[in-house]
Amino acid sequence: MIEETTYTRKFRKELMAGLSSLVLLAVLARAGREMYGYEIAKAVKAEGEGGLIFKQGAIYPVLRSLDTLGLLESRVEASAFGPPRRYYSITDEGRRALSEWQGAWRDMREFVDDALAAHLAGSAAVVENRA
């Protein structure tokens, strides 16, 4: 990845602050079973381009906050080796939140895309004028 400016990193971080909750709910809803943190981290990485812009370590506090909010529920199970694992699964309230958030995300994406398209059209017009 190209080294980014501090502004860009901050911008990414702010974008991800809300979206990470949406992504994690989606991952757990699609899995339809309990998953533990490391497994979820790997699943999020497998999502594709989102993987690298999102540090895996940032998933865990988000999982805990979703758990606190009641959108996920969790239980701890000892693992055969290493420390015990916390398994998360999505609650009914979490599924409701997910479908609402998906709507919010679609609106937001259209709004941003429209704004960017207008901007692109504007700069294209400037280029034509200069030519």
Added chain:
Amino acid sequence: MKADPAPDMVRAYLDALRSALKGSSPGLISDALADAEEHLQGEIASNPDKTEAAVLASVIETYGTPQEIAEEYKSMEAAIAGPFPKPEPKPERQAGFFGVISDARAYGALMYMLLSLATGIFYFVWAMIGISLTVPFFLFIFGIPFALLFVGSVRILSHVEGRIVEGLLGVRMPRRLPAQASASETVWARIRDSLTDIRTWSSLLYLLLMLPLGIVYFTLAVVGISLTFACVGGSLLGLVSGHSYIEFSDVAWLDHLFHTAPGLLLLMLAGGLLVFLVLHMARGIGWLHGHLAELLLVRL
């Protein structure tokens, strides 16, 4: 991008994370450390062909540096308090002396005080048996596994006590058992770790301390509750039946007072006041004990 050189061992990483989180609540620190350890051990386990150091070097790229992770946890704790509705609203500072009657924490603390005698005796006996068997057993070969077993039981007991304290006294304690040494560590390394871990000793101290504390708490709670019931019930019975059963044979004027209707009414009033006093005492002791438990049971 990284301010500090990358730590090359799990322990060093966790230490760096702990110092980056300094100043946060102990429960948050312990959650963050548990998450990081779970992830790092998971990464090491799924890359058995690489060395621990090599895995960690690549993990820091994907998981994040201790500083970044500490930032995430801190901002998450702040965010939960902010835009999202708080699932457990902080009990508002109860206005005035009588507000304590509707404070769930005061009743929880009173419950804890009654419970503490039983748990205190159990912890004390467990710790004493463990200590007095572990020391002579070190003469034999099975002293080592026995010592490990004992230290493990102390950790589990501390964890259980932590859950009780969080449930009844409302002090946030770790949500999970403390991290265990990885299976690959030698027995000697594990013993060394648990002997040098200050929390093993502070937990043991807590378990022993719970006996005298439990006796004091239980006595205070029982005396408080029974005195309240005696004052209210005794005076009520006296007023209804017209015959006072309250005897103060040593103090003549009190004895006389409690054989008159105004005296009995006064006693009932005192009993009513005692309810609030007992609840205040319970809440105060609960607060003190919660912080003692946090100090001794949570790794700082």
